[in-house]
Amino acid sequence: MFEEASEVFDNMFKSSFPLTFIVFIPAVLILVSPLPAEAAHEFTVYRMQQYDLQGQPYGTRNAILNTEARTVEAEVLSRRCVIMRLVDFSYERYQKALRQSAGAVVIILPKNMSTMPQDIVQQFMELEPEMLATETIVPVYFALEDEELLSIYTQTLTSSSSQGSSSAAEVLIHTATANGFQMVTSGAQSKAVSDWAITSLEGRLAGTGGEDLPTIVLVAHYDSFGVAPWLSYGADSNGSGVSMLLELARLFSRLYTYKRTHAGYNLLFFVSGGGKFNYQGTKRWLEDNLDHTDSSLLQDNVAFVLCLDTLGNGDSLHLHVSKPPKEGTAQYALLKELETVASSQYPEVKFSMVHKKINLADDTLAWEHERFGIRRLPAFTLSHLNSHREVQRSSIMDVRSVSPSSEHGAGEPPAGPHVDLRKLSRNTKLIAESLARVIYNLTEKVKICRQMQEEQLSSVVDWLTAQPRAAQLVDKDSSVVSTLEYHLGRYLKDVRRHYVKADKRDPEFVFYDQLKQTMNAYRVKPAIFDLLLAFCIAAYLGVIYLAIQFGLLGYLRGYQCPVSTFGSVEVNETPFLVSHWF
Numbered sequence: 241m242f243e244e245a246s247e248v249f250d251n252m253f254k255s256s257f258p259l260t261f262i263v264f265i266p267a268v269l270i271l272v273s274p275l276p277a278e279a280a281h282e283f284t285v286y287r288m289q290q291y292d293l294q295g296q297p298y299g300t301r302n303a304i305l306n307t308e309a310r311t312v313e314a315e316v317l318s319r320r321c322v323i324m325r326l327v328d329f330s331y332e333r334y335q336k337a338l339r340q341s342a343g344a345v346v347i348i349l350p351k352n353m354s355t356m357p358q359d360i361v362q363q364f365m366e367l368e369p370e371m372l373a374t375e376t377i378v379p380v381y382f383a384l385e386d387e388e389l390l391s392i393y394t395q396t397l398t399s400s401s402s403q404g405s406s407s408a409a410e411v412l413i414h415t416a417t418a419n420g421f422q423m424v425t426s427g428a429q430s431k432a433v434s435d436w437a438i439t440s441l442e443g444r445l446a447g448t449g450g451e452d453l454p455t456i457v458l459v460a461h462y463d464s465f466g467v468a469p470w471l472s473y474g475a476d477s478n479g480s481g482v483s484m485l486l487e488l489a490r491l492f493s494r495l496y497t498y499k500r501t502h503a504g505y506n507l508l509f510f511v512s513g514g515g516k517f518n519y520q521g522t523k524r525w526l527e528d529n530l531d532h533t534d535s536s537l538l539q540d541n542v543a544f545v546l547c548l549d550t551l552g553n554g555d556s557l558h559l560h561v562s563k564p565p566k567e568g569t570a571q572y573a574l575l576k577e578l579e580t581v582a583s584s585q586y587p588e589v590k591f592s593m594v595h596k597k598i599n600l601a602d603d604t605l606a607w608e609h610e611r612f613g614i615r616r617l618p619a620f621t622l623s624h625l626n627s628h629r630e631v632q633r634s635s636i637m638d639v640r641s642v643s644p645s646s647e648h649g650a651g652e653p654p655a656g657p658h659v660d661l662r663k664l665s666r667n668t669k670l671i672a673e674s675l676a677r678v679i680y681n682l683t684e685k686v687k688i689c690r691q692m693q694e695e696q697l698s699s700v701v702d703w704l705t706a707q708p709r710a711a712q713l714v715d716k717d718s719s720v721v722s723t724l725e726y727h728l729g730r731y732l733k734d735v736r737r738h739y740v741k742a743d744k745r746d747p748e749f750v751f752y753d754q755l756k757q758t759m760n761a762y763r764v765k766p767a768i769f770d771l772l773l774a775f776c777i778a779a780y781l782g783v784i785y786l787a788i789q790f791g792l793l794g795y796l797r798g799y800q801c802p803v804s805t806f807g808s809v810e811v812n813e814t815p816f817l818v819s820h821w822f
Contacts, residue, residue, distance in 0.1 A: 281388040281389065281761045283384075284384075284756065285381040285425070285756075286468040286469075286755065287381055287757065288381070289468065290303075290752040291712070291752065292747070292750035293518065293604070294518070294748060294749075300380045301377050302378065303379055304428070305423055306343075307319055307320055308422055309321045309346075309392065309421040310322055310396060311323055311393070311396050311401075312400075313401050314400035317337050319341065319343045321342070321344045322344070322345045323348065324345070325347075325393065326347060326349050327360060329347060338378055344379040346382075346759075347380070347383070351386075365631040366631050368634065372467060381425075381757075382467075383759070389761075422761070422764045423761055424759065424761075425759050429754070430752045430753055430754040431752065436742070437716050437739040438517075438741075439739055440510065440511060440513045440514075440737070440740070442511075444506065444734050445492060445732060447506045449504040452540060453504055453541065454504075454543040455537045455540060455542050456507055456508070456546070458489075458509050458546050459485075459512060459608060459609075460482045460484070460485040460512070462479075462720065462724060463709050463714060464709040465633075466636035468755075469712050469755050470708050471636040472638075473638065474705070475658060475704075476550050476658065477549065477550040477638055477657070478515065479701060480659055480701065481549050481550065483664065483697055483701045483704060484548050484667070484671065484697075486724075486727050486731075487693070487700070488675070489731040490693070492675075493732065494691060503680055505679050509732055513714065513740075516710075521738065524740035538617070545612045545617055546574070546622065547607065547620070548621075548671075549621050551622065551671075552664040553624060553658065554625075555590060556626070557667065558624070559591070560596060560623065562596065563595075563613065565620075570618075574674060574678050577674040577677045578591055578671075589666070607628055624667070635657065640659055640701065668692065707719075713755075716737070716739065721737075
């Protein structure tokens with residue numbers, strides 16, 4: 241029987257062009273199909289903030305992603321990974337994805353923020369607090385664009401836009417032929433980080449001339465904040481404040497080295513952690529110094545506390561106070577010296593005092609000096625920002641600017657907040673001059689500004705802004721902490737660390753992991769393609785069956801191959817063999 245079947249198919253393939261076409265063409269198509277495209281693209285994604293503060297959850301609460309990609313133009317976003325570019329991002333589109341219970345949201349950011357238009361940067365900075373205002377179960381990620389990722393976005397956009405076609409046939413064809421992408425993250429579900437320690441640093445310069453000397457405290461928080469911790473570089477807020485504090489420590493350490501310039505003030509320098517989380521480091525430091533010890537410079541004669549925050553740009557300086565200083569006090573003297581130095585030596589700087597009472601009903605404090613004000617210590621904050629609500633204080637757009645000659649024309653600033661080294665240096669000189677006048681009780685110009693080292697100031701700014709410094713990323717073993725400790729140790733005495741950990745029973749803050757992950761985009765076809773392929777295969781097999789069972793037998797009985805093509809081959813026995821076989 242098998243010999244007869246072999247003979248039948250041998251004769252069929254030699255003598256029948258339709259059978260040859262039906263059987264061999266699919267095989268040829270499979271064998272000579274185009275080379276497969278790249279199956280997957282791997283890239284790094286940065287998850288949106290997830291933390292609890294005062295028992296209130298903020299940010300995204302999910303980290304797992306395994307779903308098909310769509311752009312926001314698609315009509316159905318449920319259980320889909322919605323990809324958006326920054327230039328197309330809006331709060332309405334973001335809310336659309338959340339309302340439709342999207343599987344995830346991936347926002348593609350340009351590698352060079354300075355190329356973005358100012359209005360787009362400003363709009364996104366204003367939306368960052370809105371995105372973090374409430375929690376969401378939808379994973380939200382940020383990715384830096386590259387050629388492959390932009391190609392994925394373009395193909396996904398084409399597929400998503402085709403769903404709006406007027407013709408159902410067009411929709412079916414586009415859906416079946418378009419390339420889809422399955423977005424998958426490699427990490428696990430996020431969980432709370434236990435025993436996380438926020439680190440702060442303290443150093444001092446002791447005054448001379450007695451035991452009960454007044455103390456001036458200089459404070460700056462080093463951590464940054466933005467919608468995504470791994471993208472929060474905090475150049476102006478508050479890399480500029482920390483850079484200024486280190487330069488002031490260097491300047492006054494030189495003055496305190498010589499007997500004739502060793503002043504009668506204790507200078508206490510404090511670099512605080514957790515500043516973006518309601519100044520947790522400062523809160524614990526005050527508790528340790530005022531409640532848990534009997535000997536502390538903060539318990540004695542504190543002249544004033546000067547907090548440095550966001551001082552790397554602008555042509556204005558604002559002294560934020562919770563209570564206006566009284567005449568005859570050291571804080572009033574500093575206020576007047578700041579006004580005098582600004583008006584006489586730096587007339588382009590507009591100096592003013594901003595009075596705002598502490599609102600204990602708010603979940604978070606406005607400025608760091610309010611932590612000291614609550615403990616009845618005279619304090620204020622210097623900043624070029626007029627209000628604590630300015631969006632650049634908590635934005636991933638706050639990055640170190642590129643050089644004006646390379647990316648921008650002369651006089652054209654880069655988009656978004658940035659650090660202007662010339663203005664930071666000018667502000668440092670202004671504040672150093674004012675402090676020196678108060679400390680040494682002088683009214684004329686002090687030569688301290690001649691000792692400014694702008695190159696060192698620039699190198700510190702570059703170092704601080706080259707790495708994200710979100711509080712969730714800077715632990716006690718971080719290079720950020722150790723390097724800050726090294727710089728303070730070069731100029732100050734008794735440099736020590738202070739740690740704050742959340743209470744296990746009633747934590748004031750809780751951080752979560754899985755903030756940086758690897759995402760894979762796998763090239764897939766949509767489900768309708770599988771259905772269409774199955775239908776085509778079934779139809780193809782049905783045609784073969786019908787052709788052999790009904791029409792082909794009659795065709796073979798009356799068909800004789802031309803001699804010129806196939807030679808003189810008789811098929812008189814073929815019908816018998818076929819009929820005998822079937």
